[in-house]
Amino acid sequence: MPSFSNSEETFLLNPAGSSLIPYECRRSTPRACQLGAACWPVDSKAPERRFQVIVIRLSAGNAILHSSRPFESGLSILIEFRALPSPVRSARVVRSRPDTDGESWLIDCAFTECLTDEELRAFLSDG
Numbered sequence: 001m002p003s004f005s006n007s008e009e010t011f012l013l014n015p016a017g018s019s020l021i022p023y024e025c026r027r028s029t030p031r032a033c034q035l036g037a038a039c040w041p042v043d044s045k046a047p048e049r050r051f052q053v054i055v056i057r058l059s060a061g062n063a064i065l066h067s068s069r070p071f072e073s074g075l076s077i078l079i080e081f082r083a084l085p086s087p088v089r090s091a092r093v094v095r096s097r098p099d100t101d102g103e104s105w106l107i108d109c110a111f112t113e114c115l116t117d118e119e120l121r122a123f124l125s126d127g
Contacts, residue, residue: 028060
C-alpha cells in the first residue's frame with residue numbers, strides 16, 4: 001500500500017487506494033499491547049486458513065500483528081480480537097517484514113474503518 005512520510009507521522013492511503021485514511025484515524029497514537037487474535041483472508045471460509053496472531057501495536061487506524069507467517073501486501077484480512085462484543089475488524093495488509101528472531105513476522109495492517117475511541121479503549125483494556 002502506498003504511503004508517504006513527513007518528520008512527524010506516516011500517512012497511508014486507504015485500502016481502496018483512493019484517499020488518505022481519515023484524520024481521526026491518523027491522530028490516534030499507536031499503543032503497545034499484547035492482544036490474542038486470529039486473522040484470515042476475507043475470501044476464505046476454511047477454518048484452517050485462520051492464523052493465530054498477537055496484536056503488538058494498536059491505534060485507531062492501524063495494527064501490527066506478530067505472526068508465524070507473512071501475509072502478502074494488499075491482502076484483505078479479517079482480524080478477530082478475543083473476548084470482545086464485536087471482535088472482528090476488516091483490514092488490509094500494508095507490509096510483512098521478518099521479526100528480529102528470524103522465525104516470525106511483523107504484519108502492518110490498516111483498518112478499513114477506524115476504531116472509535118470507545119472501541120480502542122475496550123481493545124486496550126482487554127489486553
